[in-house]
Amino acid sequence: MKDLGKTKYCLGLQIEHMHNGILVHQSNYVENVLKRFNMDNANPVSTPMVVRSLNVDKDPFRPCEKNEEVLGPEVPYLSAIGALMYLTNCTRPDISFAVNLLARFSSSPTKRHWNGIKHIFRYLRGTVDLGLFYSNNAKEGLLGYADAGYLSDPHKARSQTGYVFMNEGTVISWRSQKHTLVATSSNHAEVIALHEASRECVWLRSMTQLIVTSCGLEEDRDPTLIYEDNVACVTQMKEGYIKSDRTKHIPPRFFSYTQDLMKSNQVEIKYVQSSNNTTDLFTKSLPTAIFRKHVHSIGMRHAHNM
Numbered sequence: 401m402k403d404l405g406k407t408k409y410c411l412g413l414q415i416e417h418m419h420n421g422i423l424v425h426q427s428n429y430v431e432n433v434l435k436r437f438n439m440d441n442a443n444p445v446s447t448p449m450v451v452r453s454l455n456v457d458k459d460p461f462r463p464c465e466k467n468e469e470v471l472g473p474e475v476p477y478l479s480a481i482g483a484l485m486y487l488t489n490c491t492r493p494d495i496s497f498a499v500n501l502l503a504r505f506s507s508s509p510t511k512r513h514w515n516g517i518k519h520i521f522r523y524l525r526g527t528v529d530l531g532l533f534y535s536n537n538a539k540e541g542l543l544g545y546a547d548a549g550y551l552s553d554p555h556k557a558r559s560q561t562g563y564v565f566m567n568e569g570t571v572i573s574w575r576s577q578k579h580t581l582v583a584t585s586s587n588h589a590e591v592i593a594l595h596e597a598s599r600e601c602v603w604l605r606s607m608t609q610l611i612v613t614s615c616g617l618e619e620d621r622d623p624t625l626i627y628e629d630n631v632a633c634v635t636q637m638k639e640g641y642i643k644s645d646r647t648k649h650i651p652p653r654f655f656s657y658t659q660d661l662m663k664s665n666q667v668e669i670k671y672v673q674s675s676n677n678t679t680d681l682f683t684k685s686l687p688t689a690i691f692r693k694h695v696h697s698i699g700m701r702h703a704h705n706m
Contacts, residue, residue, distance in 0.1 A: 413490055414531075418706055425531025425703055426491050430524050433483045437476065437521060444526025446688045448498040449519055456554050461501055461516060463555055464508040477509040480517045487524075491531050493564070494695050495520055496576040497682050500560075504553075504578070529703035530695075538568035542608055544626040545672070546597035548579075548589035549683030557582050559589035562682030563597035565604055570699025573604055576682035587647055590630035591654045594637070594669070597626055598658040601667055623665050627672035634671045637662065 407415050416423040434440040453459050464470055471477055484499045498520050505513045544565040552560035558579050565573040575596070583589035601624050612619050628634050636647070640659050661667040678694045680686060686694070 411490075412486070416703065416706075420537060421533055421535040423531050423533045423701065423703055423706055424491055425529055426487060427529040427531075427703065429487065430528045433487070434521060434525060434528075436483070437480055439518065439521035439525065442518070442522045442525045445519060445522045446526070447686065447691045448495045448523040449501070449516060449685045451685050451687060459554070460512050461505075462512075463505065464510050468510050471509045471511065471514060475509070475514055477514060477517065478506055480521075481506055484517075484520060493571055493574040493698065494527075494530070494681065494691075494700060495523070496574060497560070497562070497684065500576045500578070527702070530700055531703060532570055533699055533701040533706065534568060534570050535699075538570070540566070540569050541620055541622070542567045542601075542604060542624050544597055544601055544624065545677055545679040546590075546594045546626055546628050547677050547679035547683050548583070548586070548593035548630075550583065550586040550589045552683060553578055559583045559592070560683045561589075561593040561596050562679040563593065563600060564679050564682065564698060565597075565600065566698060567608065573600060574682060574698075575600070584649070585646060587630060587632045587636075588650055590628065590633040591636070591647075591650055594626070594628055594633060594658055595654040598661055598667055601626060602661065605666060621665075623662075623668040625668050625670055627670050627677065629672050629674040629677040631671060634669055637669045 406417050409415065412426055412429045414425050414428060416425070431440070434442070450460065452461065456462065481499070481503050484495065485503065488496045488499045498516070502513055502516050502520075542565060544563060546563045549560035549562065551557060561575065561577050561579060563575050564571055577596075579589065579592060583592060605624055609619055636655065637658055658667065658669070662669065674680070678697045680690070681694045681698070
């Protein structure tokens, strides 16, 4: 066995060791993907998707309509989705929502959906070297944010779960996924999202604690903070029961699991203003200024600025 020094490249991930931390990015992979789909000379845009119209009939991301032509096999829609999914699962949480949304139309994509794919490529053209920066000066422990986009898919009455967990100020786990059941209110949708975030939190706590103890470091026994921007949801979790006619139909499992974690001092739910909830990145399309704010807040940085 030979020691080759610090890891610099692994499964398409580039790892740059700096004096103040580590930057993990996939600029080479992004360049190759852009060339593969003939988008290497595209004009950059500032966000991975346009802000969606409130008019359902004008939504460019609506399903294929009856008289609309479905793209043929000559358009590499599935290949593009696969390439983007690997990117978003590794180092690019900023495109998670856009990729998740467009992946829904893989069985019957139209020109509208393909234009959405090309919009993501144009965004990548302008952010090739954007990656995750893990500072060696950060002092924050594990914390999370949870959110839901109520009726994010108005065509099928489905909401969107989003959560993000950070350690030492940079994201280590994230998710953007459409609900499999209909949420009857924004509160209902938020409860489901918080339940999913709590499940992820348990795994992250066990993993980080194993690493800490293996390295001989002091174990943090404080509960992990999960921030949520729905007042009713936070109140219900803290009070430990459902007391409203509007929420009594919600399956107990969505409440009980998180409440058990709170009782065992593993999780603490706290309210955060919607404007400071970084999980908006994973539940909706955002204007440029807000999008860039949240991208920066989860620890994403450009290699050329480091």
